[in-house]
Amino acid sequence: MPFDATDITLSLVKISVVLAALLNVTPIMVWVERRGSAYIQDRPGPNRVGPLGLFQSFADALKFILKEDVIPEQAHKWLYTLAPMFGLLPALTTISVIPWGQPFLLPAKRMFGRTFFEGGREFEPIVANVDIGILLIFALASLGVYGIVTAGWASSNKYSLFGAIRASAQMISYELSLTLAAVSVLLAAGSLRLTDVVAQQTEYLYLFNVIKLPAWNICSPAMWLSFIIFGISAFAETNRLPFDFAEAEAELVAGYHTEYSSMKFALFFMAEYMSMAAISALTVTLYFGGWDIPYWNEPGTWWSSLATMLFFGAKVTALLLVFVWVRWTIPRLKYDILMRLGWKVFLPLAIVNIVIVAFFVAKHWI
Amino acid sequence: MFEFAIFFFFAAVAVIFALVVVLHRNPVVGALALVASFFALAVMYVLLEAPFLAALQVIVYAGAIMVLFLFVIMLLNLQHQHEEPTRPVQQFLGYSGSAAFVIGLVYYIVKFGVFAMRPEGPFNSDAMHIGIQLFQAYIFPFEMVSILLLAAIVGALLLSQRSVAR
Numbered sequence: 001m002p003f004d005a006t007d008i009t010l011s012l013v014k015i016s017v018v019l020a021a022l023l024n025v026t027p028i029m030v031w032v033e034r035r036g037s038a039y040i041q042d043r044p045g046p047n048r049v050g051p052l053g054l055f056q057s058f059a060d061a062l063k064f065i066l067k068e069d070v071i072p073e074q075a076h077k078w079l080y081t082l083a084p085m086f087g088l089l090p091a092l093t094t095i096s097v098i099p100w101g102q103p104f105l106l107p108a109k110r111m112f113g114r115t116f117f118e119g120g121r122e123f124e125p126i127v128a129n130v131d132i133g134i135l136l137i138f139a140l141a142s143l144g145v146y147g148i149v150t151a152g153w154a155s156s157n158k159y160s161l162f163g164a165i166r167a168s169a170q171m172i173s174y175e176l177s178l179t180l181a182a183v184s185v186l187l188a189a190g191s192l193r194l195t196d197v198v199a200q201q202t203e204y205l206y207l208f209n210v211i212k213l214p215a216w217n218i219c220s221p222a223m224w225l226s227f228i229i230f231g232i233s234a235f236a237e238t239n240r241l242p243f244d245f246a247e248a249e250a251e252l253v254a255g256y257h258t259e260y261s262s263m264k265f266a267l268f269f270m271a272e273y274m275s276m277a278a279i280s281a282l283t284v285t286l287y288f289g290g291w292d293i294p295y296w297n298e299p300g301t302w303w304s305s306l307a308t309m310l311f312f313g314a315k316v317t318a319l320l321l322v323f324v325w326v327r328w329t330i331p332r333l334k335y336d337i338l339m340r341l342g343w344k345v346f347l348p349l350a351i352v353n354i355v356i357v358a359f360f361v362a363k364h365w366i
Numbered sequence: 367m368f369e370f371a372i373f374f375f376f377a378a379v380a381v382i383f384a385l386v387v388v389l390h391r392n393p394v395v396g397a398l399a400l401v402a403s404f405f406a407l408a409v410m411y412v413l414l415e416a417p418f419l420a421a422l423q424v425i426v427y428a429g430a431i432m433v434l435f436l437f438v439i440m441l442l443n444l445q446h447q448h449e450e451p452t453r454p455v456q457q458f459l460g461y462s463g464s465a466a467f468v469i470g471l472v473y474y475i476v477k478f479g480v481f482a483m484r485p486e487g488p489f490n491s492d493a494m495h496i497g498i499q500l501f502q503a504y505i506f507p508f509e510m511v512s513i514l515l516l517a518a519i520v521g522a523l524l525l526s527q528r529s530v531a532r
Binding site for chain 2: 076079135140143145149150152167168169172175192325
């Protein structure tokens with residue numbers, strides 16, 4: 001593998017952009033969630049710290065840092081400390097194979113009569129464009145359950161343990177339907193690489209041969225079932241209401257993180273919002289055309305690439321708002337209904353859906 | 367050079383965590399160490415230019431099977447109870463068996479030069495090639511495995527139903 005300074009610099013730039021975006025998701029989303037819930041419940045919400053309460057997240061972060069870090073006497077010290085890190089790791093890494101903008105050729109950079117950069121190199125806004133793309137996401141996401149399970153077990157608290165056991169059962173069940181629902185998109189794209197999935201969606205399709213629609217997967221009727229299954233399973237995978245059994249406040253105090261305090265609790269909090277952002281980005285890539293701007297043939301210059309990046313960010317933000325909206329609208333399901341829904345409804349539907357989509361792909365209807 | 371550094375680091379991780387699985391008294395720590403060991407093994411697959419296998423290794427073993435193991439351990443809440451000391455015959459068989467295995471392994475590595483071997487021709491390990499191979503050249507073993515799994519599912523159903531009827 002040949003290395004050169006430009007490659008390394010570009011990779012570092014991409015990694016810092018993605019990391020900065022992800023780390024900023026948590027404070028902003030906490031503010032959105034608190035203000036949004038207040039708006040939905042017709043009360044003011046946190047509006048004292050800064051304009052519109054925007055600095056509330058800084059106050060929260062300061063409080064987390066200054067709080068005493070308590071480790072229960074009965075807890076397994078090592079695993080208790082490691083568990084929040086296990087939880088954060090998949091949330092931070094899954095975003096690395098998702099493309100977040102249109103590639104463009106880097107222009108040559110000349111200053112003071114010297115060539116700093118020769119140009120002619122393509123800047124691909126994706127941290128790692130690997131063959132197995134989406135499989136890597138599912139592999140890392142399947143490790144996300146260890147953070148919760150380890151936390152619940154290491155706390156030596158019965159509520160934590162119940163939360164952990166529920167979470168692991170739920171995540172195993174819904175991972176299956178999530179993966180099988182995504183298979184239909186991969187069938188249409190004919191590749192596991194997420195840049196190929198996006199490239200297939202940048203074209204156009206004609207409804208009744210008249211209405212021109214962007215060829216996003218959400219626009220083709222064969223993908224609707226898969227989108228519904230994927231969307232609902234995404235809520236279950238991120239442990240959000242109506243599927244937040246891992247922490248169900250009314251039954252389990254706070255579930256798997258009952259015993260956690262200070263920054264360790266904050267890490268769980270961050271992991272929740274980051275995995276929300278990651279799964280929103282994945283949903284946008286699979287069903288909403290990724291960075292594609294509809295009805296505009298991006299010329300592939302740096303400014304059009306920047307526009308696609310901003311548009312991608314806007315799509316992800318819209319989905320994150322849907323997450324908040326759903327959380328404060330729909331009540332929690334019963335636990336047995338959740339498991340029955342996962343195994344007896346979504347799993348068979350997802351398998352049938354694969355057969356249908358495969359038929360469509362074989363007939364070249366997609 | 368860089369690949370060798372990665373190889374030795376993750377090889378060490380895999381071996382150390384495998385030792386933790388065997389030697390640690392706490393079953394939950396053992397299960398988590400096995401996950402780490404599997405993950406290090408997946409890195410080996412990536413170094414062997416088989417990223418598809420690496421992803422499957424993590425999804426199937428680390429992500430699905432070990433979660434079930436952990437689930438069962440936590441549900442049963444296994445405590446380390448006092449075990450009977452092993453018999454001398456068992457000890458002799460265990461030690462001699464593992465010694466024979468280590469000697470055989472070292473002999474194999476030295477004699478056939480595992481580090482020097484390279485596969486002939488282009489090495490295709492992406493999803494498409496594996497899929498085509500599975501459904502053409504290896505269709506019979508593939509179907510046999512699916513029948514085996516079906517039998518296992520039916521057996522599990524039967525066992526769980528019988529316990530309900532009582």
